[in-house]
Amino acid sequence: MPNYVHSLGGQVWRFGSLAELMAKASPARSGDRLAGIAALDAEERAAAQMALADLPLASFLHDAVVPYEADEVTRLILDGHDARAFQPVAALTVGGFRDWLLSDLADATALAALAPGLTPEMVAAVSKICRNQDLILIARKVEVVTRFRGSIGQRGRLSTRLQPNHPTDDPAGIAASILDGLMLGNGDAVIGINPASDSLPAVETLLHMLDEVIRRYDIPTQGCVLTHVTNSIALIERGAPVDLVFQSVAGTEAANRSFGIDLALLREGRAAGLSQGRGTLGDNVMYLETGQGSALSANAHHGVDQQTLEARAYAVARMCEPLLVNTVVGFIGPEYLYDGKQIIRAGLEDHFCGKLLGLPMGCDICYTNHAEADQNDMDDLLTLLGVAGINFIMGIPGSDDVMLNYQTTSFHDALYLRKVLGLRPAPEFEDWLQRSGILVGARLAETLPPAFRRAIAGAV
């Protein structure tokens, strides 16, 4: 195993492995401290960053942070590496790669062509030596567009997942939140329900409801019930209308096993989704969620820092050609991301790494009530990710998820971001908002569209 050394002014820092070097080069966060792999202080962190910057990018193709023999995610990454796509940066160090990414050489076309040549570890490494503004500037250059019934991720567009969760999955309660969101121009990425109950009959009921609402109002969006991939496969076999197949994914084989999945099962889930042929514009049929800390939480981290493992989860996601990848950044709790500062940094890193690897990144900009964070921190991350060109964010009524018990971005927050940055909804959805009278031009209408006025009148 190679030794990594950095000397400065007579002092020498040694790092015993690539994983140790990566962990110590990571900006501070509680999860790496919990794992006992964080830098002891800022000086050791800076030394690790200097040593990391000197490392040739190509060395990541020979030195795996999680052993090739022990982990199918490592095998996926290395076996799937596109050496030709890698050529433009093959001779660079990690530090040189940062400079290249910041330069005008790295435009949208160059970055799209490069994506298959990058491994998660390479993008994780360069992210560790980037300031927040670098993460924003570089990610902003990348455009990743995916399609099902609409086009998500075009430059100048911001989509939202309308998240109409209800504590008991009550159809009328869910419908009330859907209406609230649609009237505020939300829901173009997906209408996605976290079910309170994972029981198959309950999930099936919700799938039918989403399908009927989308068809009744002719909405160019897609539905999803966020249930385990094996449930979606079983429900597709029963003939239930599944638009998007959902799954949480992680960056090691063992962490995925703790989720009850492996790569073969994900491929099976994608094939089941494709077999439905329900997308009208494209066949990106999966909705995936990730989040720093999930591998450590499952005791499946192999001594690797949580940000590098998160980037490895994007290799798993890349295999699935998803419509949406959502990093649920503040949900896991303060033991992994302690406060607003750490959550903001992680959100920017995840978006950056995912975009460089070619993924349609969104972010659940969120926090729990046991974390040291508040609405102002979320406003900061929301604005920063908007500038960075994020594909989609969550939209829920008043930021309060009454089923999952955490706070994420509201329908109003999405409108704020669209307003201050001049962003618009997905084009097909924007047309629908105008056609159905929810938007007049770019503004919300002052009166309710007739179809929804009738529905509300019948409800109360």
Place this chain on the structure above:
Amino acid sequence: MSGQEDRGPVTQMPWTGLRALTPARIALGRAGTSLPTAPHLAFQMAHAQARKAVQLELQAEALADGLGALGLQVMQLHSAAPDRPSYLQRPDLGRRLDAASRAVLPAAGECELALVIGDGLSATAIHENALPFLRVLLPALAGWRIGPVAVVRQARVAIGDEIGAGLGAGNVVVLIGERPGLSSPDSMGLYLTHAPRPGLTDEARNCISNVRPQGLSHAEAAHKLVFLLTEARRRGLSGVALKDEAEALATPARRNFLLED
């Protein structure tokens, strides 16, 4: 002056009546496209209250008295996390018992079902739901050999594996306070593990979430849990491979107004 400014800065939403259908914060109105002052400040207050709930201590003695009154034998245990700050930052400590508690566990027990009650992130959830839920559950578990009930402070879900293994339990069910939400500081979770032993991960567990009067009712939660327990015992497994096929109890279905003719 345009007509719009005549209406004042806040646009109310004509679907406030739908609030009867959900606890979600719908129909909040808009100032421009932003949150008006009143709902904005109501949110700030709710957040302050939820932050306070996280710090509340479990009333373990009162709970033990209540369990005793249900005819259950009780053990008072503590995780290896000595206090709330350690609990919040060191989940590993919350997943295992401290030395004193380990000594209390019987050397060789045997039962079909061990019950573990932990404070988790909301002691309020346990104070308000644990006993009422057990009053509904226990009659439905006639015929099950139930071991002593462990009441555990500063507990995380996986601590049930160590306790279940120590009690030689065929199955363990952990009742635990879930992270308090803005609108629901009292939500209890139920986690079932077959053949519990230290080192298991989430895939080995079945979860029933949001158990509270305004969420999943005690009756509905007990119905689901009994279904899962029965299947776990019959098939010798729990977790991802054990699907919740329990049909919902008959509840009056509310019309989905978006799909009315």
